[in-house]
Amino acid sequence: MTMPLDRVIEILGSQEELAARLGIKSPSITGWRNRNRIPSERCLALEEVTGGQVTRYEMRPDVFGTAPAEARAA
Template identity: 40%
Template sequence: MDKIEQVIKEAGGVSALAAALNIKPPTVHQWKSGDRKVSPRLALVISQKWPGLVTVHDLRPDIFGPAPADGGQEAA
């Protein structure tokens, strides 16, 4: 399952995610279909509202780069 689909499911559906982000449902449908990318601003909001489920790196690697290999944790 795609990361944005996981967020949609966790939020309770397309309309619920749109309402939580104060955007219109067609925008979320466009993310799901791949017709449109999540804006960098909303990628930050989504990653903060659903921590552990998705990161900005998952949603916009073209802007924020790939996820750190160690998840941001350094080995002892």
């Protein structure tokens, strides 16, 4: 199973591109990968940069819960 962060990086083309879009340094993202946890405060921005292809609900169901029915149907 592909992890949500890996999908975000795949969509954007590289970890460096993701870091640039968020205005952070690439090692921060490496830390997220090592901890296998995306900071909840970054989930909305990641959802936005992927055009909703990766949702906050996928990234952090412990914080955002399950996707609303209309989002799952899309």
